[in-house]
Amino acid sequence: xxxxxxxxxxxxxxxVASVTENGEVEEIMQEATEAEQGSRYTIEKMIRMVESISExxxxxxxxxxxxxxxxxxxxxxxDPPNLPGWDExxxxxxFADHFDVPVQLNNDANAAALAEARFGSGExxxxxxxxxxxxxxxxxxxxxxxxxxGVQGYAGEIGxxxxxxxxxxxxxxxxxxxxxxSSGTAMAERFHEHFGSYGGAEDVFSLVxxxxxxxxxxxxxxxxxxxxxxxxxxxxxxxxxxxLGGGVMNAGELIWVPLRDRLEDYLYPGLVPHINLKPxxxxxxxxxxxxxxxxxx
Numbered sequence: 001x002x003x004x005x006x007x008x009x010x011x012x013x014x015x016v017a018s019v020t021e022n023g024e025v026e027e028i029m030q031e032a033t034e035a036e037q038g039s040r041y042t043i044e045k046m047i048r049m050v051e052s053i054s055e056x057x058x059x060x061x062x063x064x065x066x067x068x069x070x071x072x073x074x075x076x077x078x079d080p081p082n083l084p085g086w087d088e089x090x091x092x093x094x095f096a097d098h099f100d101v102p103v104q105l106n107n108d109a110n111a112a113a114l115a116e117a118r119f120g121s122g123e124x125x126x127x128x129x130x131x132x133x134x135x136x137x138x139x140x141x142x143x144x145x146x147x148x149x150g151v152q153g154y155a156g157e158i159g160x161x162x163x164x165x166x167x168x169x170x171x172x173x174x175x176x177x178x179x180x181x182s183s184g185t186a187m188a189e190r191f192h193e194h195f196g197s198y199g200g201a202e203d204v205f206s207l208v209x210x211x212x213x214x215x216x217x218x219x220x221x222x223x224x225x226x227x228x229x230x231x232x233x234x235x236x237x238x239x240x241x242x243x244l245g246g247g248v249m250n251a252g253e254l255i256w257v258p259l260r261d262r263l264e265d266y267l268y269p270g271l272v273p274h275i276n277l278k279p280x281x282x283x284x285x286x287x288x289x290x291x292x293x294x295x296x297x
Contacts, residue, residue: 002060005050006292008108009066011035011082014042016049017285018057019292023119025285027053039077039089047098061102061295062095065111065287072153075105081171104294108287110147110156112280113140114297115290116243120281125240129233130280131158133226134246137179141237146297159183163228181225184248190218205251222248223258230259231266234275245280 003026008015010033017028029049033042050062067080075092077083095103106114113122113130122128128142137159141148148155159179167176170185180186184201191199194214207215230242249255256277264272282289 002058003054004060004292004296005054005062006111006288006290006294007046007050007062007064008111008287008291009033009042009046009064009083010108011067011080014046014049015288016046016053017288017292018053019289023115023289023293025288028285028288029053033083035083035086039083039086039091043089043091043094047095050095050099059099059101061104061292062099063111063291063294064091064095064103064105065108065291065294066091066105068107068109068154068157070105070107070153072104072106072110072149075103077105102295104297106147106149106291106294107138107140107153107156109138110140110149111290111294112245112282112286113142113156113243113290114147114293115282115286116245116280117142118145118293119289120286121243121278122241127237127239128241128243129237129239130243130245131230132246132280133182133184133244133248135184137183137226137229137246139233141239147294158229158233161229161232163225163232178225178229182222182229182248184246187218187222187248190221191215194218201248201251205254208254219254220258223255223262227259227262227266230263230277234267234271238271241276241278243278243280245283245286249279 003018006017014033015030018026069078077089079087092103092105116122117128130140132138139156139158161178162174164176168180169175170180187201204215
């Protein structure tokens, strides 16, 4: 039996894992991405990592989860903000030429979505919408075990969903986009505005647990917009289950309880009893597990 390789390419670190047919991580390696050294330097490093982790084994396929935007059909990384200088990089060709096995590229959120749908909290459901709320906000829709990519590969880019056309704007996002309100980055920005110092989502939730009203307003705003976003997706897709992951969602009842309450206010009444929100089950391994599954779709 051969080995399935999953690669999780991030702006800071790259992880390579061998994954079993049952979605279990056998072995995993991590190194710094060093994206500033250029795409060829990092890709050569990734190839060496794959060679090391698969030594003595036959590779069945290689999947790569990477930051968008990218083109999964052509296997090309386009121009992701957190991989500066990586413009039109044909990453799949590099791996396919070197290893001569099936290679698939997809958005990192889509890879995590596939893992959660197959082996995590979405297991057993026909339609799974995965949402990650961390540094940014990303999403992925899995239907009958397959990721919905969209024609240009942009399906699931919910972070750019416009919820307040007169609101905040970050980087290349639309004004008032979901990510500009509900992401960890957005909460950190609000923290600086309200407290005059720098901190992240964890600091905000810590103050909320101590009864701080300014911190509570930051969390309330993030939850309000996340509820709007989930309601919009519900009315468009109406999936069996939403699986929510990412660092912000680790705040437990401080976010889950009010999120469910606010979400009900934005749904058709007939949908309220059926809305199904679940925490992600695979935590930090979803990216490499889902990447390994990409060539098997």
